[in-house]
Amino acid sequence: MKLRILHVIETCGPGGAETVFTSLAGHLNANRFESRAAISGTGWVADRLQTLSVPTTLGRSHSSGLADVRLLRSLVREHHIDLMHAHLLGSGIHATLAGKLTRIPVVVTLHGELDLSTGNRWWPLKRLLLNQADHVVFVSNWLQRRAAAAYGVTPQHASVIHNGIPLPPSTWSRASARGVLGILPDDIVIGAIGNVRPAKGYDVLLRAAALLLDRNTRVRFLVAGEWSEPLFSELKELQEELGLATAVRFLGFVPNPDRVLAGFDLFVLPSRSEGFSITTVQAMAAGVPVVATRSGGPEEILEDGVTGTLVPANDPQSLAASLEKVIRDPVWAGIMATQAHEVVRDRFTLDRMVQSYERLYEDLINQGRRSPVHESA
Numbered sequence: 001m002k003l004r005i006l007h008v009i010e011t012c013g014p015g016g017a018e019t020v021f022t023s024l025a026g027h028l029n030a031n032r033f034e035s036r037a038a039i040s041g042t043g044w045v046a047d048r049l050q051t052l053s054v055p056t057t058l059g060r061s062h063s064s065g066l067a068d069v070r071l072l073r074s075l076v077r078e079h080h081i082d083l084m085h086a087h088l089l090g091s092g093i094h095a096t097l098a099g100k101l102t103r104i105p106v107v108v109t110l111h112g113e114l115d116l117s118t119g120n121r122w123w124p125l126k127r128l129l130l131n132q133a134d135h136v137v138f139v140s141n142w143l144q145r146r147a148a149a150a151y152g153v154t155p156q157h158a159s160v161i162h163n164g165i166p167l168p169p170s171t172w173s174r175a176s177a178r179g180v181l182g183i184l185p186d187d188i189v190i191g192a193i194g195n196v197r198p199a200k201g202y203d204v205l206l207r208a209a210a211l212l213l214d215r216n217t218r219v220r221f222l223v224a225g226e227w228s229e230p231l232f233s234e235l236k237e238l239q240e241e242l243g244l245a246t247a248v249r250f251l252g253f254v255p256n257p258d259r260v261l262a263g264f265d266l267f268v269l270p271s272r273s274e275g276f277s278i279t280t281v282q283a284m285a286a287g288v289p290v291v292a293t294r295s296g297g298p299e300e301i302l303e304d305g306v307t308g309t310l311v312p313a314n315d316p317q318s319l320a321a322s323l324e325k326v327i328r329d330p331v332w333a334g335i336m337a338t339q340a341h342e343v344v345r346d347r348f349t350l351d352r353m354v355q356s357y358e359r360l361y362e363d364l365i366n367q368g369r370r371s372p373v374h375e376s377a
């Protein structure tokens with residue numbers, strides 16, 4: 001008999017957590033598992049679940065927490081769910097409460113430092129409820145250490161499962177990608193991929209770009225990611241102030257990152273904080289050299305000077321210097337890119353990630369600490 005998993009998330013747009021969420025829901029072993037999804041509304045996540053043929057229930061994007069709990073309880077009972085897997089703290093709290101009511105195990109995956117915020121009056125209650133989940137997964141060891149300090153999550157009911165991506169990557173050629181992006185043949189393209197959020201450090205990237213352009217006028221920067229205000233307007237103002245109007249382009253959301261990665265000469269991750277960094281792994285898989293900040297997750301992905309270059313966060317001078325160093329030594333950059341590609345195949349594949357979660361699901365369900373109660377709604 002197949003094990004029935006209900007996947008839960010509170011966000012609707014594109015992002016790292018949302019990519020992992022949809023990948024898991026759509027790629028569990030169909031001979032052993034049956035997936036359903038509960039999400040808060042329409043958007044990128046809903047569209048991707050439809051493409052993956054995952055049955056999905058849409059909640060109300062502005063519903064109260066109690067309404068979300070009632071919806072999850074109803075879905076568990078109606079569809080005889082064996083385990084709930086929630087992503088991000090808000091969904092994790094709601095799923096944990098619904099799991100208590102329906103007596104089924106709950107897994108919560110936390111994806112970034114934002115999940116561990118202690119800056120509001122509700123965080124002691126969130127800490128209490130999070131520790132009631134049957135198992136908490138972190139996408140990096142760094143994030144698990146942060147959670148132990150902020151939320152008291154103990155190793156006894158927690159583990160680390162690194163995110164993974166499908167292989168092989170896109171077969172888009174460099175020439176075709178650069179043609180679509182409007183890149184001149186002699187341009188040196190440094191690209192970043194990630195939603196425009198404070199943690200991504202795009203202001204640091206702009207300042208590093210200005211420093212680098214003083215020494216190499218052939219360099220161009222592309223940033224692909226969904227915009228958010230007022231930050232995007234602030235970045236555009238900084239771009240104008242630094243004289244980067246033509247040297248830096250914000251592309252907005254790009255549905256297929258492989259298509260732009262193929263046109264990059266170098267990938268940069270300027271983040272202040274990263275729970276993991278799927279885009280770094282995607283760049284490695286595409287054979288693009290990587291320069292990333294020491295912002296948490298990247299240190300567990302890259303080996304400095306071997307599979308990429310790591311620099312301090314919030315340091316435009318160091319970032320610019322490292323970018324210039326890689327540009328000036330294409331042989332070394334190529335060696336690092338080749339070695340990085342092999343690391344992805346060994347450690348960061350979608351298959352490896354999915355299998356790790358499948359084992360966790362089976363272990364929790366088989367432990368029998370709770371007997372599922374499938375009452376009629």
